[in-house]
Amino acid sequence: MKFGIVVFPGSNCDRDVAYVTRDILEQPTRMVWHQDRDIADLDVIILPGGFSYGDYLRCGAIARFSPVMQQVIEHVQKGKFVLGICNGFQVLTEAGLLPGALTRNRDLHFICDRSPLKVERNDLAWTQAYSSGEIITLPIAHGEGRFYADRPTLAELEDNGQIVFRYQGENPNGSLKNIAGICNATGNVLGMMPHPERAADPALGGTDGLKLFAGLLEKAVVAAGV
Template sequence: MKFGVIVFPGSNCDRDLVWVTQGILNQPTRLIWHEESDLSDIDIVVIPGGFSYGDYLRCGAIARFSPVMQSTIHHARAGKPVLGVCNGFQVLTEAGLLPGALVRNRNLNFICDRAPLRVERNDLFWTQGYEKGQVITIPIAHGEGSYYADATTLKELEDNEQVIFRYCDAQGNPSPESNPNGSLHNIAGICNRQGNVLGMMPHPERAADEALGCVDGMALFEGLLRAMPALA
């Protein structure tokens, strides 16, 4: 299996992801510059966090037009895995691969913290390493991480079980107090209808190395590895 980690001007979490996929999991990984368009050698596309194109206009708005994103759209529509983390989630919504949008945090402040998340389903290759309803702790770092969608889209997300991670308290209860940024329905991560595209604001790659004191994010990558023979 080969990971491809996209690098935009302003990306700053690309090496973090490479450390997990290549450094810890020993999987071949290629950094893909935003002007490239050939993804034929890539099995899993990962769009990292950071500030693509300086977040001019709004987060992810310029990145969606890059050559590599046009190829990523084709990759996703072919049913292949695409993961967007933080700014990557913002890019996926701008590119139309995921519904809704990420807007300014409720208090208009940049948040850097660790957040409890409830795993809403574990029947996807992204989450098969977790238990449904499990509470995990994953770092967050964003200024525009509040998930927003209209009422019809929110209903569709809930009805189709596309909400994968939800902000919650330590006991697994979503509440206004456990919502760090004002996301509607406490949404922290969603997938597309097919389940092969996942966008999440929290950073699983920052909770995947024992040296950091938390490995709650590692199960996401390990589950993906176990599923790849069936996805190939």
């Protein structure tokens, strides 16, 4: 499985993700500059955390117009996988690949902490290495992570099972329905505010995030009939 990690001006978690996919999981990985247009060789596109374009206007609002994003949209339409982490989640909502919006945290403070999450479903390629209802712990680091959507959209997310992760216990940022991560209707696009790449190495104090990437690899192995 070949991973591509999009690098926007202001990305700062791109190398963290590459460390997981390339060094821990030993999968082919290349950094994709935001002006690149050729991503046809890639199986999984990851939009990493950071401050794309300095978060001017709104988080992700400028990044959505990067040349690579049209290719990312076509990548999704082909049924390939896309993961947006933190700022990447914000970019996915701005680009219309996921519903809702990420707004200022409830207390208007930047949060850097670890947060328990509930895995709402494990029938996705992203979550098949978890148990349904499993409680995991992942780092969070954001100032605009409060998920918001209107009532019909929230109802649709609930009815379609598109809520993948919820904050468990204390809600750190005021996200509606305790939403920490959602997917699109077909399940190949996942956006999440917590950072799984920061919980993928025992040296960092936990490996709950590694299962997310490992689940994708297991899906690829099964699909290949290996």
